[in-house]
Amino acid sequence: MAPHLLLVLRILFFLTGVSDTQSVSTVSHVSVKQGGSITIPCLHNQSYRNHVKYWCRGYNWFGCSTVVRTDYPKTSGKTSISDDINQRVFTVTMTRLSPSDSDYYWCIVERKSKADDGVRLQISVTPGTPELYVDQQQMTGVVGGSVTVLCYYSSQGSTGGWCRMGGSRVAVGHSRVLDGTFVKLVQEESRTTNGYVLMVTMSGLMMENTGWYWCEKGDIQMPVHITVNQPTTTQSTTTTTQASSTHQASLTSAESNTSPPTVSPSVTNRDNVVTNENTDEKHQSWLEFLFIPLSLLVVLIAVTLVTLKMLRKHKDKKAKDQPANTTVQSSDSEQNITYSTVSHTRGTAQQIPLPDDAVTYSTVVTKNKTQPNAAEPDDVVYSTVAQHQR
Secondary structure (H helix, E strand, O other): HHHHHHHHHHHHHHOOOOOOOOOOEOOOOOEOOOOOOEEEEEEEEEHOOOOOOEEEOOOOOOOOEEEEOOOOOOOOOEEEEEEEEEOEEEEEEEEOOHHHHEEEEEEOOOOOOOOEEEEEEEEEEOOOOOOEEEOOEEEEEEEOOEEEEEEEEEEEEEEEEEEEEOOEEOOOOOEEEEEEEEEEEEEEEEEOOOOOOEEEEEOOHHHHHHHHOOOOOOOEEEEEEEEEEOEEEEEEOOOOOEOOOOOHHHHHHHHHHOOOOOOOOOOHHHHHHHHHHHHHHHHHHHHHHHHHHHHHHHHHHHHHHHHHHHHHHHHHHHHHHOOOOOOOOOOOOHHHHHOOOOOOOOOOOOOEEEHHHOOOOOOOOOOOOOOOOOOOOOOOOOOOOOOOOO
């Protein structure tokens, strides 16, 4: 294509304020508090990764003035530019904003053989409370965890939402999966401000969720960058990264912020999480330490009880099987026994004398039952005593 024709086309594109491809995208309108800072992300196609990008101020592309470029100058006054070719995003940061900075700006990609490609946005700087703002534009989470972004706005008005830059959108009051992550939006009246707050919660984070997003309310957006890291020993996958919920803190931060926003993790209760994890590990180690001796003690008691029971059964069985002691002291043979007749007479009755040859005198020995095996004298005569009735 002839150089003069390219020049004519470029002039036409400049006059109309659009390019021939529209491969660059960004927010359309942001509201910033006076004295605060803002970072604007500009997303571009993969084919532009090695191109020069620049930030231009002015309503029309043809008449805009270049402020900063990714080659030179990268910094000019309160404005700086950086290019992340891997994420296909170049960002522009403006600090210490004043009402005079309110204007239209352009994200532009320079092309040598074609007209430059870019997109326009509006920045409004207000002395009061911005129409839509967040406490911080940089948020951090861990894989498997969750992150919560609080977007504040002055009036309920039009419907709000949450978008990923160059991706899908989730409306207020809805929940859906966005790029593999569950996103839930809840809108409620703020207890600390006179307006409302949009609570955006992203759970089940993945590394792929790293990137730029924005809250929107009507035609105003506020970009937020979320960085997802791998969990470490000092981070829990269930840790929620959350912005502050107080309006006063956000206003103080906006007023005192005189430097570009940097990526700063806002992990809530990290120390508590670590302390709880250490406490749980100590409790677990104590339980493991006590488990083995307690188990051995229980087994020992069980074995002892079983052994005692078996010994008792064995003793009872032995006592039952043993024959009773029925040994009777053997007596003398029949021929050594002399039978005698003994008669009892009452003391008051008259005794009838018997002849001496009719009486046999015997010695009677009473055996002691407790000593059945006692030795017996040789001169003992055993007799049978019979009692006669009168």
